[in-house]
Amino acid sequence: MKQRILKIVCIGAGYVGGPTMAVIADRCPDISVTVIDLNAARIAAWNSDALPVYEPGLAEIVRRTRGRNLRFISQTEGAAAIAQADAVFISVNTPTKTQGEGAGKASDLSYVESCARYIAEHATGPTIVIEKSTMPVRAADTIKRILSSGKNGGSFHVLSNPEFLAEGTAIRDLEKPDRVLIGGENPTAIEALAAVYRHWVPEAAILRTGLWSAELSKLAANAFLAQRVSSINAISALCEATEADVDEVAGVCGADTRIGPKFLKASIGFGGSCFKKDLLSLIYLCEFYQLSGPAAYWQGVLDINEWQKRRIAAMAAEHAKLGGGVVAILGLAFKKNTNDFRESPAIDICNQLLASGVRLRLQDERVDAKDFAAHIVDQRKVGVEFFADVAPAADGADALLILTEWDCYATIDWPALFSSCGKNPAIFDGRAIIDRRAAISAGFKVYSVGKG
Ligand SMILES: NC(=O)c1ccc[n+]([C@@H]2O[C@H](COP(=O)([O-])OP(=O)(O)OC[C@H]3O[C@@H](n4cnc5c(N)ncnc54)[C@H](O)[C@@H]3O)[C@@H](O)[C@H]2O)c1
Numbered sequence: 001m002k003q004r005i006l007k008i009v010c011i012g013a014g015y016v017g018g019p020t021m022a023v024i025a026d027r028c029p030d031i032s033v034t035v036i037d038l039n040a041a042r043i044a045a046w047n048s049d050a051l052p053v054y055e056p057g058l059a060e061i062v063r064r065t066r067g068r069n070l071r072f073i074s075q076t077e078g079a080a081a082i083a084q085a086d087a088v089f090i091s092v093n094t095p096t097k098t099q100g101e102g103a104g105k106a107s108d109l110s111y112v113e114s115c116a117r118y119i120a121e122h123a124t125g126p127t128i129v130i131e132k133s134t135m136p137v138r139a140a141d142t143i144k145r146i147l148s149s150g151k152n153g154g155s156f157h158v159l160s161n162p163e164f165l166a167e168g169t170a171i172r173d174l175e176k177p178d179r180v181l182i183g184g185e186n187p188t189a190i191e192a193l194a195a196v197y198r199h200w201v202p203e204a205a206i207l208r209t210g211l212w213s214a215e216l217s218k219l220a221a222n223a224f225l226a227q228r229v230s231s232i233n234a235i236s237a238l239c240e241a242t243e244a245d246v247d248e249v250a251g252v253c254g255a256d257t258r259i260g261p262k263f264l265k266a267s268i269g270f271g272g273s274c275f276k277k278d279l280l281s282l283i284y285l286c287e288f289y290q291l292s293g294p295a296a297y298w299q300g301v302l303d304i305n306e307w308q309k310r311r312i313a314a315m316a317a318e319h320a321k322l323g324g325g326v327v328a329i330l331g332l333a334f335k336k337n338t339n340d341f342r343e344s345p346a347i348d349i350c351n352q353l354l355a356s357g358v359r360l361r362l363q364d365e366r367v368d369a370k371d372f373a374a375h376i377v378d379q380r381k382v383g384v385e386f387f388a389d390v391a392p393a394a395d396g397a398d399a400l401l402i403l404t405e406w407d408c409y410a411t412i413d414w415p416a417l418f419s420s421c422g423k424n425p426a427i428f429d430g431r432a433i434i435d436r437r438a439a440i441s442a443g444f445k446v447y448s449v450g451k452g
Pocket residue numbers: 011012013014015016017036037038039042075091092093094111112114115132133134135163164165166167273274
């Protein structure tokens with residue numbers, strides 16, 4: 001096997017593949033990086049000025065690397081690139097299965113498996129195949145099996161190199177990762193990949209483990225993060241009932257170095273494409289190995305998240321229906337600084353509001369509201385309007401429901417907005433980011449999550 005990786009191919013030009021490969025190309029000018037995807041429109045967007053992924057700092061990196069040592073090409077042009085690659089990253093989606101064994105919980109590995117078949121068909125080897133997608137533990141067995149059935153005799157080593165970036169801070173996370181994790185069985189392959197990261201990541205932050213530990217560590221890390229959100233959200237409801245303040249409680253708990261301050265912000269709940277599906281995958285694995293106690297524990301983390309969304313939506317609906325039944329939704333993205341609304345809490349909350357007969361006025365800083373509305377499961381377009389700015393969205397609204405912590409919502413001029421709202425307007429601050437005093441003195445009723 002080659003000791004040095006000089007040619008990389010990444011299959012999957014999504015929220016992980018695109019930014020990760022852009023940073024590798026930026027930090028490793030000696031390595032040529034090719035990103036391929038089935039989705040031709042996505043590849044075209046990566047080759048344009050309107051990138052398909054919004055992340056602070058990403059556009060600048062793509063601008064200086066694209067055409068130098070970074071290129072985006074369609075799957076049909078990918079075979080030659082795979083044949084020459086020293087390493088191929090698999091960075092495709094691993095959603096929850098919707099049918100068959102484990103439907104509703106287990107990860108759907110069909111996209112990963114089709115990548116493995118594509119690599120087996122075109123690689124001339126020796127090739128390092130790297131799981132960048134989040135996989136259930138022992139998924140590498142399946143990949144190895146598919147690769148070894150290839151007809152052209154390429155030789156392969158499989159590594160697990162799960163990605164820990166968070167959307168919204170992807171570039172910072174990639175440039176200064178807390179850790180890079182490489183799991184594998186072949187020391188030469190592990191060190192070849194470590195050498196790529198050593199271009200900019202300190203050696204001490206490059207962790208090596210066995211394959212199965214690496215696969216499981218990614219699921220465990222996301223489960224721990226989701227668990228913290230559910231823990232503080234469970235406390236937020238108790239704060240509201242007892243007139244305690246969840247930010248004060250979080251500050252005190254987080255000052256304990258054993259707990260730490262991060263990920264203790266009460267909210268309408270976690271969203272995004274990963275936490276729920278990775279928790280479900282973990283629950284499925286526990287059940288598969290007949291570990292019912294651990295399965296129930298992680299299910300509880302998901303249950304609190306659903307409960308938190310439901311109770312806040314119910315409060316907003318109840319208030320809106322006292323007036324004209326109009327709710328302005330401020331924020332559709334699952335968090336700030338991203339245009340991603342996959343599994344956004346806003347989806348379930350909007351569905352619940354529509355089901356309770358409320359009309360919605362949607363606004364977000366980066367998400368196209370019409371695009372979002374197409375994903376509202378309810379599909380009842382009646383009673384949904386879209387706005388580019390906050391003021392027109394709030395016009396005539398009985399309740400303003402803040403669902404994303406975009407900075408611009410924290411600095412809204414409440415007195416200026418008050419007169420255009422409905423008769424008895426309330427703000428439901430699902431992120432606890434606004435200046436409550438300013439909003440109350442402007443005339444609004446104010447509910448902030450976790451504030452008594
Ligand atoms: N989004 C995140 O914040 C994040 C963070 C860490 C890990 N992950 C994991 O990374 C993986 C990818 O996530 P994402 O958010 O980038 O997904 P995504 O849906 O944004 O991108 C996946 C891309 O893969 C392409 N694709 C699917 N099958 C293909 C195939 N056979 N050949 C070529 N292209 C194919 C799709 O067209 C799509 O563009 C998932 O396993 C996810 O759990 C995601």
